[in-house]
Amino acid sequence: MRSLRKIGSMLITLVAVSLVLFVSFQLIPGDPATRILGTGATPERLHALREELGLNLPFPVRYVRWLGAFLTGDFGASYVYKQPVTALLGAKIPITFALAAMSFALVCAIGFPVGIYTAKYAGSALDRIVMVLNQVIMSVPPFFSGILISWVFGMILHLFAPGGYVSPERSVAGFLGYLVFPAIAIALPRAAQLAKLLRGSILEEAGKDYTRTAYSRGNDTNGVLFGHILPNAVLPTITFLGMSLANMLAGSLVVERVFSIPGISNVLLTSIGNRDYPVVLAAVMWIATVIIVVNFVVDILYQVLDPRIGRE
Numbered sequence: 001m002r003s004l005r006k007i008g009s010m011l012i013t014l015v016a017v018s019l020v021l022f023v024s025f026q027l028i029p030g031d032p033a034t035r036i037l038g039t040g041a042t043p044e045r046l047h048a049l050r051e052e053l054g055l056n057l058p059f060p061v062r063y064v065r066w067l068g069a070f071l072t073g074d075f076g077a078s079y080v081y082k083q084p085v086t087a088l089l090g091a092k093i094p095i096t097f098a099l100a101a102m103s104f105a106l107v108c109a110i111g112f113p114v115g116i117y118t119a120k121y122a123g124s125a126l127d128r129i130v131m132v133l134n135q136v137i138m139s140v141p142p143f144f145s146g147i148l149i150s151w152v153f154g155m156i157l158h159l160f161a162p163g164g165y166v167s168p169e170r171s172v173a174g175f176l177g178y179l180v181f182p183a184i185a186i187a188l189p190r191a192a193q194l195a196k197l198l199r200g201s202i203l204e205e206a207g208k209d210y211t212r213t214a215y216s217r218g219n220d221t222n223g224v225l226f227g228h229i230l231p232n233a234v235l236p237t238i239t240f241l242g243m244s245l246a247n248m249l250a251g252s253l254v255v256e257r258v259f260s261i262p263g264i265s266n267v268l269l270t271s272i273g274n275r276d277y278p279v280v281l282a283a284v285m286w287i288a289t290v291i292i293v294v295n296f297v298v299d300i301l302y303q304v305l306d307p308r309i310g311r312e
Contacts, residue, residue, distance in 0.1 A: 010296050017288045018070070018281075022063050025277050032079050032275040053079065070285065076278035080271065085282045089264060093286060095168075096263035099186070099252045102179050104245050106187035111194030118195065119202035120225060130195075137192040142251045146185035146258035153181055163260040182259045186251050190244045197240055201233040235305060242298035246291040 033049040034041070050056045054065070069076060075085035118127045154162035160181055166174030205211065206229055214224045256265040264283050271279035 006296060006299060010292055013292055014289060015067070017292070018067055018285060019063065021281060021284055021288075022066065025280065026059060028275070030275045032277060035275045036079055066281070070282070075282040078271070078276055078279050080274045080276045081279070085278050088267060088279060089283055089286070092262065092264040092267055093283075095261060096249070096252055096256065096265070097290075098176075099179050099182060099256070099261065099263065100245065100248045102176070102183040103186040103190075103248045103252065104241075106183055107190045107194055107244060107248075108241070110187065110191035112198065114191070115195040115198030116202065116225070116230070119199040119206075120221070122199070122203055134192040134196050137188050138196075140189065142186045142189060143254045143258055145188055146182060146255045149181050149185050150258065165259070165261055167262075178259075179261075182252075182255050182261060185258070186248050186255050190248065194237060194240060194244070198233065198237055201236050202229055205229045205233045231305075235302070238298055238302055238305065242294050245294050249287055249290065 031046075032053065033046045033055065037045055037049060047056075054062060057065075066076070073086070075089075077084050078088055081088055114130065118130050121127050150162040153159045160178060164178070166178050168175040202225070211224060211229060214228045219227065252263065253265040253268065255261075256263045267279060268283045270276075271283070
């Protein structure tokens with residue numbers, strides 16, 4: 001029953017997001033017909049194009065039509081690119097998602113070991129050094145990290161060719177290899193935040209009674225840490241990782257520009273400037289859907305890891 005309520009809440013949220021997006025784009029100044037035909041177009045041609053695109057219909061009618069088509073997988077046709085939005089975004093979204101997925105994997109691969117190690121040796125000189133580095137890394141935005149990485153590892157060390165994107169059709173290994181450095185730029189701030197969060201959670205759990213009981217039963221430090229403390233300390237990181245995945249999807253759009261990755265960033269930004277609403281709405285709704293579904297999965301996972309939540 002609780003899961004059904006969550007699914008219903010997720011669907012209502014998606015509809016609400018779609019309505020807010022649709023309303024927002026109607027309020028943005030600018031006319032798609034004028035952007036397509038130019039300012040020199042006659043009123044008759046502008047009126048005819050608006051009729052063709054359905055822009056003269058009442059707002060509720062346009063929204064219901066668009067939502068119904070979206071739910072059936074019909075995202076319409078691009079005003080500017082003159083092709084179905086599905087075909088236009090179909091080749092771009094997987095690239096953006098692959099970059100976000102690799103970034104997420106790096107966040108976990110870096111954040112968890114660093115958080116556990118610094119908690120285990122809390123107060124040591126190395127712990128203090130790592131915490132200072134953490135603060136520095138958290139304060140640097142991904143796009144600036146991307147510029148630094150391109151300069152150091154691309155221009156100086158020549159470990160990769162900035163702008164030398166390799167498509168997955170040409171080489172899967174080359175494609176994944178090119179995404180490594182952009183993924184590092186996206187992942188570093190979040191990995192630093194994860195390490196700090198996990199360290200604090202472990203130290204908090206280490207001060208509780210069950211930890212002292214575990215030591216009194218003859219467990220060594222690693223046994224108590226990995227067998228008793230970590231399963232409880234990791235719970236707060238689940239929500240953080242869900243929110244991080246959402247932020248990394250948004251952050252990847254900026255980093256794509258820095259590394260010349262042909263994800264959805266170029267199409268999305270161009271479409272916003274050209275008031276190409278079908279493309280913008282479809283792209284943003286896809287991202288919003290992924291974020292909402294991820295949050296739903298995080299809620300379910302939280303209940304699995306801590307059954308007490310499901311009984312509240």
